[in-house]
Amino acid sequence: MVQLVQLSKSYVRGETTVAALCDVSLDVGRGEFCAFVGPSGCGKSTLLGLVAGLDRQTSGDILLDGRKATTFTSHDWTVARREIIGIVFQAFHLVPGLTALENVSLPLLLRGESGGAVARRAEEVLEMVHMAHRRHHRPGELSGGEQQRVAIARALVHRPKLLLADEPTGNLDSHQGTEIMALIGSMTKAEGVTVLLVTHSQSAAQSADYVWTMQDGRLMSRTTPRALTGVA
């Protein structure tokens, strides 16, 4: 589903060039749940940003669902995010003035869908994340855990093939974090969605099929979640 070939990203800060990602190559198959762990600043979020097309690599290739994304224009990436990618952020990033239902409906509206089907699908997904009863509440009226459930519903409402989750438990307590990871695991498994999870939490990474550890912008080793706990 996702293939990275010698992917690199560097930033220029004044006169210094900072390498955020160096020669990362990997292949994540369809339906696989892959987690990336590592300390802050190791390049995890940069990696996810590049796969989402939110940022541009300095060198290397990205293949997305068999298509070479290196030549994607900004518009192509926008269409990709609208059609095959769903994203969950650490800070939830729900639109403040919209209700939960309206937030979840957004990706469908952006795809050009309209009418009762949009509301029905959004309600259905909210039901799946156990937030149907809060559908008319705005983000400011929801707890952190509830906001993240709504964000997951928004990320999956348009049935993406790839879910990118950037520290989805980072702003939650451990109990809420466990619930959210379980939710992501169950919802993506059922639909065969490929998941790339970025986290610094080893417990969050337990839902993954396998885990890549990262350091200084490089992939260090691939391991199992269980082994990760053992190492810890």
Next chain:
Amino acid sequence: MAWLTLFALLVRVHLTQRPFRTALTIVGVALGVAASVAVRTANIEVLHSFERAVVTVAGPTTLEVSGGDLGIDEQLITAVREVPGVASASPVLVQTAVRLDAAGQPGGALQVVGLDLLDEFERRGFRISQEGAQNPLEDLLRADSLYLGRKLATDWKAAKGNALSLQIGPRPVQARIAGVLQDQSDRVSSWDHLAIMDIAAAQVLFNMVGRLDRIDIITESGASVEAVAQAVRANVPPHLTVERPTSRTKQVEQMVRAFRLNLMVLSWVGLLVGMFLIYNTMAFSVAQRRREIGIYRAIGMTQSRVAGLFLLEAALFGLLGGIVGSLGGVVLAQKLIGLLSRIVSDLYVPLSQGDTSWADSAELMQAVFEGVAIGCLVSMIGAIAPSLDASRTATIRALAPGDYEVSRQVRVGAMAYGGIGLLVASGVLAWASPLGGVPVLGYLATFCLLGGLSCLAPGCVTGWWRQNLQRNRIPGVQGAMRDIAVEHAARNPGRNGVTVSALMVGLAIMIGVLIMVRSFRHTVELWINETIIADIVVAPSTWLREANGGSGTKSLPPIWRDRLAEIPGIAEVDTYRDVRVEVQGQRVAIVSRDLRLHARRSQYLVRQGNSTELLTQAVERGGIVVSEVLANRLGVQEGQSLELMTPQGARSFPVVAVFYDYATDGGKLVMDRGLYQSLWHDELVTVFPIYLQAGVEMEHIRQAIAGVLQQAQDQALPPLIISNAELRREILDIFDRTFLLTYVLEAIAVIIAMLGIVNTLVTSVLERRREFATLRAIGGSEGQIRQLVLWEAAYLGLVGIALGLIGGGLLSVLLIKVINKQSFGWTIQMILPFGALAQAVGFAAAATLVAGYFPARWAAQQPVVEGLREE
């Protein structure tokens, strides 16, 4: 459909999230639209009203033979009827009477049209109701029968058979309302605002037996109107004009073009300032919603859709502001039509003020539609840059923690260079000639000037002000508060630059126009003091009234001169005749007077040489003196000659002098009365300027004049006997009335600029709730928070006012030396009215602080805990 749903959803949220700012922006747009719609509507309506009257009364007329103010001999009608291609030729008299109320006091003006009623009954499209008349034909032709327009009859509560007291020239006359006049189809028309009489009765009533104002010709079907016009011209005296009726409308349109254009451009200032307000609102909106834009981009919204979202939001501001503004503008226009009609009547041609029925018609819908279109257009133009900025949002940075805006500071230096470039362009454009008589490049220079200063605004917000303030630090907490406020303002040069620009534009225009108007008034005062020397002026009682059309009411008997000269205490009496004729297609005032007497007693402000010598030369050489405006328009100079069409044929007159004149916009030429009479055979006098002997008492002489003239007239109303001081005051009153509208339009622009300041400060307070809460948490008082916001307002106000003063000064030079000169041809001596400037600056400073006070109070009252909790 899905996109509309999405846009509706997002725009609704954005508008309702900040209802105060939304309302503020809509009010700003509405004010700008209201001013523009009102001026545009009134401008159009004033001319439409004139045009409707021309077309309605003309009916099927294809050509008109006219002699201007001097009228024509009715014998000519026979010669015209004999011209091949003329199907019919009808006599027409158009004169103005003044209605007298029960106490004999002058009321509204009434335009009376004299027609050959028997001949015209079916032709012109009017109908008269004569219910109860036993002998309608006899009734029609009775000497006192007058048919009053339906609207006037209703307004004056006059019915058939009622007597109507009128003043015609100096004479009171009694007419009898023989019936009510209306359009044949019963619809509202210009007939409703007129009165008609049989031509013979009208000639008697207006003391114009044997004279006509016009001959209306209907050409034979199939005949070329132009060919017939040529043939008629060959058969009538050369000074008469033979034109289509519509040419009168075109002539008036041409006359008032510069006046209307200047008014129109001034009314756009509100829109321009409104554009800054929209830019400001949308720029803030983009900055505040940067993260939200990141979210939209992350879940699949394209760049163009992001831009479209903001443009649509701005269009919605424009739509709502446009609806409110155009409705307000329509109401304002109702008031404005009266004022504009009066100004145009004062300065150009008499206009009826009655016909404003347009408000019931489709034109109302058109005005609203145009207002909405203007509102949307202005809003969307103002939102282009912020929308593009929104669409270019770097998603990953927008979603990352921290302040996105900090890394996106406006390029102050580049903008400053751009600003300097625009200022240079403005200077270059100011030297260019007008295009087609319109100072297009002058207007462009004005926009470059304001644009250039706007580009310098961000630099001024960050620049030397701050360093200067830091050097002169106020000790203690006051100084600290001021420094924090200034630092904050300087950290956001982009958005604060826009606020400063809006204030600068409003103030610059206010100051520029103020200097221009004051300089103009000063010049007119100088001109009055130098040229209006006569101690007393005897004039027709309607001379200073508006809508004083009609040659029959604008003249005095020449024999009065001798009667006046005999009064002890009077040294000399001049005879001043002022008639409007067409010279090279332009309506020009020909003034004739005793030039030797004028040379002895008074003067013209001549461009070159000595007035007394030149006036004497004019008498000796049979020459003329020409006003500066006319000289510029016709392209003649001192020493050249000018050809005029006189009743004796084309004559060439040496131009002895060119003089400064501010009495008429159309231009004026002056000749000796003897020369004028020998060519035009017009004995009448418009006014008698009287010079008193030294030491005599003015009031005493005035009473003596009234007494003598009372005896000279048979039961006539007394003429106007005004002193020099009263005449000067009257001229300045007309001047002030002309510029009243200018002040109103300026005030609207400044109010919109003030809304911009409130908008900026409210948004700034919203953004800094956490900062204020932190200050409160570490011991800052509510008063200190208030001070902080007020200091910021004061700083922005200071920069805006400083730029406004510079801009206003430069703008006044452009207005006086370029736009006014090219539009009207007047030379204006520039002065700096320091008192008025201090008032304008004081007003702007006070308004800025008032605008800052409410956000400051609100900021101080915000709960500390909530402010600290905010992300």
